[in-house]
Amino acid sequence: MGLKNLQKYTFFGQRKKGAAILKTETKKHTFRHNMPKFLIKIIKWLESIDPSTQETDAGGGRNVTFYLLSPQKGVYIEVDDRIAGALDIPRNHVYKMDIYGQNEDSIRQIVKMVNDQWKEGILAHLDLKKIEKKFKISSEEVISSWNQFLIT
DSSP: OOGGGSEEEEEEEEOOTTOEETTOBOSSOBOSSOEEHHHHHHHHHHHHHOTTOEEEEEEETTEEEEEEEETTTTEEEEEEEEEOSSSOSGGGEEEEEEEEESSHHHHHHHHHHHHTTSTTOGGGGOOHHHHHHHHTOOHHHHHHHHHHHHOO
16 A cells, blocks of 8 residues: 555544443454544445455553554554543543545545534544643644644
């Protein structure tokens, strides 16, 4: 597929309250870990375009990484999901999502799916302090990465 030739885009976010699925069953795999619902939506979209889409997860405890690969669409996604609080509850999960893609239209569609979880959009619901602490990134960088694809 030429992953080295794909452009990388990074986004940081936080799960929606109540938006995790344990042992999620998709068409091809059963994930062992809690998965954000937005990933299910992305998987279904990619599979509708590219039946060869593959997904898996790795890790455990307080950190899990989800991997999605759509060779025909030219998209590879890694979601590094971490618990940033004492309890394993959705609002304490923060993530770094790296999307590698051949064109910005695919990236824009994925970003829109994540943003559309909330009526007011994702930026209104981020606990930037948790994201900053867990990933050592500034809130300005977090907001800028989303706005690059949300503002048209």
